[in-house]
Amino acid sequence: MLITKLKNKEELLASFEKKPFIIKCFGCKEVYFPEDKIEELLKENESKITGVARLDYLCREEFSKLYLAKYGQQIKNSGVVIVFSCGVGVQVIAKLCPEKEVLAGCDTYYLDGFQGLSVQDLNCEQCGECYLNYTGGICPITACSKGLLNGQCGGAKNGKCEVNVEMDCGWELIYKKLKGLKLENVTKQSKVLIRNYKRILDELGYNKDHIKEE
Amino acid sequence: MDFAKKIQSGQFVITSEIGPPKGVEIEGALKEAETLKGKVDAFNVTDLQSSVMKLGSLATCRLLVERGLEPIFQITCRDRNRLALQSDLLSAYVLGIRNVLVLTGDHPVLGDHPQAKPVFDLDSISLLKAATGLMEGKDMVGNDLVGKPEFLLGAVVNPSADPLEPQIIKMEKKIQAGAKFFQTQAIYDVKSFENFMNIVKKFNVPILGGIVLLKSAGMAKFMNEKVAGINVPDKYIAMMAEASKEDRPKVSVQIAAELIKGMKGLCQGIHIMPLGWEKHVPSVLQESGF
Ligand code: SF4
Ligand code: SF4
Numbered sequence: 001m002l003i004t005k006l007k008n009k010e011e012l013l014a015s016f017e018k019k020p021f022i023i024k025c026f027g028c029k030e031v032y033f034p035e036d037k038i039e040e041l042l043k044e045n046e047s048k049i050t051g052v053a054r055l056d057y058l059c060r061e062e063f064s065k066l067y068l069a070k071y072g073q074q075i076k077n078s079g080v081v082i083v084f085s086c087g088v089g090v091q092v093i094a095k096l097c098p099e100k101e102v103l104a105g106c107d108t109y110y111l112d113g114f115q116g117l118s119v120q121d122l123n124c125e126q127c128g129e130c131y132l133n134y135t136g137g138i139c140p141i142t143a144c145s146k147g148l149l150n151g152q153c154g155g156a157k158n159g160k161c162e163v164n165v166e167m168d169c170g171w172e173l174i175y176k177k178l179k180g181l182k183l184e185n186v187t188k189q190s191k192v193l194i195r196n197y198k199r200i201l202d203e204l205g206y207n208k209d210h211i212k213e214e
Numbered sequence: 215m216d217f218a219k220k221i222q223s224g225q226f227v228i229t230s231e232i233g234p235p236k237g238v239e240i241e242g243a244l245k246e247a248e249t250l251k252g253k254v255d256a257f258n259v260t261d262l263q264s265s266v267m268k269l270g271s272l273a274t275c276r277l278l279v280e281r282g283l284e285p286i287f288q289i290t291c292r293d294r295n296r297l298a299l300q301s302d303l304l305s306a307y308v309l310g311i312r313n314v315l316v317l318t319g320d321h322p323v324l325g326d327h328p329q330a331k332p333v334f335d336l337d338s339i340s341l342l343k344a345a346t347g348l349m350e351g352k353d354m355v356g357n358d359l360v361g362k363p364e365f366l367l368g369a370v371v372n373p374s375a376d377p378l379e380p381q382i383i384k385m386e387k388k389i390q391a392g393a394k395f396f397q398t399q400a401i402y403d404v405k406s407f408e409n410f411m412n413i414v415k416k417f418n419v420p421i422l423g424g425i426v427l428l429k430s431a432g433m434a435k436f437m438n439e440k441v442a443g444i445n446v447p448d449k450y451i452a453m454m455a456e457a458s459k460e461d462r463p464k465v466s467v468q469i470a471a472e473l474i475k476g477m478k479g480l481c482q483g484i485h486i487m488p489l490g491w492e493k494h495v496p497s498v499l500q501e502s503g504f
Contacts, residue, residue: 145332146318146337148318150340150387151380151387152381152384153318153337154375157440157442162320162324163324175379192339192340192387
């Protein structure tokens, strides 16, 4: 069961100003995926878009890689890539397009039963307020052992997390990614981020059959 | 003059550190601190340092206040959510504690209760912001407080981190969130500290250079391997290795004094972390010319 919702309009419209290439995932859209709203939004902004790709199961990295190859030139010519999928899908695309700023178009609320469907090492904790747009498409909640939102702690050594020398420090990956994209100011300028644990409850925790419309 | 006034008037300050015991026998640590009265401006009290369960920082800070010593209350985000953190800050204020050092905290797996739930509901930056809000009479959701606490808020920075830039970015955010002074991770290389100071000068915020007393060559090697941003140079490791067991404190003090002398012209204070060697702090200060 997957539940995603469109990010707030203001943030989305700002992303559309950056000449985006659009990727939509229709893999597990059955339960709640804001398909109509996405189409509406794309239509309104048609002139700003460099291209659209539609895939099933973005999270299958190998498949996505092959499929996106034919859009290589279009992606190259675009300013950013906006992905409409769950948080895992966005992270897969961010990994496959290391040279592009990859932005999430949706917030992921609920993925239960879907983790482990495809083999890969990216994860989404369904925080309901996707932070990938601040972090170069690397999830600070699942890639950092402390789920820190405002930057690296003092514990990383040689790029590894204080928790385990085998584990990459998620925030060092984020820093390097942003630096490569010349976007390191994004973390500096973003407001202080504080996770809202009530968001999930508000939207669907009390009654999963009833999803509030924005 | 109290610590806040002294540091804010631009004077040189010296802080040291107390690690509360695992248990309730605190008298010894307090006595040791008392011997430093007049020499040390304030004492950091660690908050379950390295995620090891110990007597609390809040209670120990209060005991220092009762003895006329000024504490710096270390508070980490490891064990408490935003309700408890804000509440403990209010408690600290009514207990007479005026200096707070805000840290994210180590992960519990590094300590003696690795099974514990890591909280990290907030981090150093969001907690600084919350503390600043309390000082303005509001809690994190904007409710009014009756009476406002007043704190001097501090934070930490690691000048030898590699890469350094994420640390600087975070430092700037900490300042925006309300940090008024910084204490650094242990410094063993004056040259790289100078380089760091040149970068952060523009922030115009007091920085206290950190000193950790080396106890043995083994400890130095361990820190080089495991602790973020610590690189003890080979010459100090060799000095410690060559010293006989009885001579080690003397050599360690000599190394610390050399570093302090190198650093004191570069920053606005020194923070000495004796890690159990509190009794050697007076000789460190003396050898460094204080
Ligand atoms: S920030 Fe991470 S946990 Fe939150 S929705 Fe995005 S991918 Fe999922
Ligand atoms: S070392 Fe890196 S990944 Fe680990 S807790 Fe700190 S910031 Fe997060």
